[in-house]
Ligand SMILES: Nc1ncnc2c1ncn2[C@@H]1O[C@H](COP(=O)(O)OP(=O)(O)O)[C@@H](O)[C@H]1O
């Protein structure tokens with residue numbers, strides 16, 4: 222049984238149908254990437270998983286738990302961590318408060334401190350800025366904070382929505398290294414990216430989304446060698 | 459796709475007529491206020507002690523506005539909505555507590571245990587207003603959470619009328635006199651003892667509010683929802699619960715304010731929430747809606763201006779009974795702020811408004 226399964230999920234915004242029956246699975250321990258152009262429906266897919274939008278049809282399962290009509294704050298507690306598009310850190314709250322919110326439902330102080338230390342070992346830059354308001358961090362640091370914040374819940378699966386957006390290549394590289402490290406330590410990852418080359422580099426499998434439908438899927442290597450993917454997403458002639 | 463962008467009326471260097479008129483009115487008002495103040499001070503009708511008393515009264519009045527204003531501004535923070543029923547939340551606590559106060563007075567308990575009675579009245583009023591605020595949220599606002607912004611505004615007015623006429627129906631339209639608290643009679647140095655009770659009560663409430671927001675999980679949840687509702691939900695914050703907690707806290711403070719108001723003005727009535735409600739809303743806008751320190755400062759500033767303004771600005775022109783102009787001053791301030799500085803004195807402190 223896959224850790225995460227979407228079964229013919231539809232999402233509507235008013236009359237616009239953003240997802241037209243998306244089915245995909247993520248196995249325990251995998252990095253799966255979801256590729257697609259702007260407006261393809263990648264963000265909508267992640268938002269449906271997290272409960273931020275209600276699917277108009279279809280089912281979403283986390284192992285054997287039906288997430289389909291749960292509220293976002295319940296879905297987090299089942300073990301879905303979401304690093305949203307645009308990072309969405311709390312700009313006026315300190316780095317520590319942002320991290321505290323990441324583990325909002327945990328009350329055990331010792332446990333909270335332990336998890337925070339773990340995030341600081343992953344991203345030492347955040348430790349230096351722990352008292353600073355999130356909004357004063359650089360773009361790269363904010364992305365680290367957004368990821369660290371999602372890790373505070375020790376999610377079974379981490380959803381990332383374009384973590385490379387707006388970041389310098391060096392930073393993107395170091396963030397992707399952290400993702401690989403997390404995955405080696407056992408975190409399952411669903412990675413949404415427009416940067417297909419980097420995403421296919423670290424992913425095991427991938428799906429390609431076009432106007433709300435999955436049009437291609439396969440191993441990362443097969444996708445990277447597929448002429449259609451190369452033409453559309455890897456900038457090859 | 460080739461529709462020309464409409465010309466902005468106020469765009470570019472062009473100054474259009476309506477702006478000129480607005481600035482003209484603003485300048486005229488400032489001149490009137492400035493000239494009036496000079497004339498008043500020259501005439502010297504008021505002694506220094508009188509000015510001091512005006513200011514002390516203004517601070518007490520303003521502290522009460524501040525408590526009510528915090529409720530407006532906190533709700534605005536989490537919902538980007540003005541809870542126009544908040545004045546009635548304030549009234550509900552003060553009116554209901556009249557019956558407790560009256561009972562304590564008749565039974566003699568108020569005389570034998572004045573402090574216990576006062577604290578009981580404050581807590582009781584806080585709880586009543588809290589309950590009313592939570593009910594208003596559940597019944598009038600929550601079902602309309604996704605509706606256009608105008609809709610909850612209309613239900614707010616409906617809820618206001620509902621509460622006013624419920625209290626009128628239950629308790630009549632007459633004015634009821636709050637019993638005097640024996641230990642709060644008379645003066646201590648230049649202060650009325652009731653004014654001191656107001657300062658202390660407001661100060662303690664503010665300290666508790668700050669501790670609640672900064673030190674508790676529920677407070678953190680409210681701050682997170684105020685900054686980014688969706689991101690807060692992704693953290694596991696139950697947004698509905700954070701919103702209702704905000705109403706509860708704002709309501710509790712309005713209830714405290716209701717009793718303090720009754721201590722100063724001695725009487726309550728079903729319509730008593732209207733003016734303080736609008737004044738406190740003015741204070742919240744004055745400080746920058748959504749900004750907590752702003753609401754407190756805005757309350758104090760408004761209270762003091764209202765208290766010294768009529769005499770200071772208008773007495774010099776020989777206007778009789780100038781103090782009747784104090785409500786005019788408050789509303790003029792509201793309009794001027796909305797026109798010239800809608801973000802308030804301390805500037806807007808909003809996060810992620812576009813993300814709603
Ligand atoms: N809140 C919304 N309201 C209306 N349409 C939306 C909304 N969010 C997304 N859409 C539309 O849904 C489609 C998919 O968007 P999205 O999921 O954001 O795609 P992607 O993340 O792949 O760029 C687009 O056509 C977009 O315009």
Ligand SMILES: [Mg+2]
Pocket residue numbers: 260263264265306
């Ligand atoms: Mg997107």
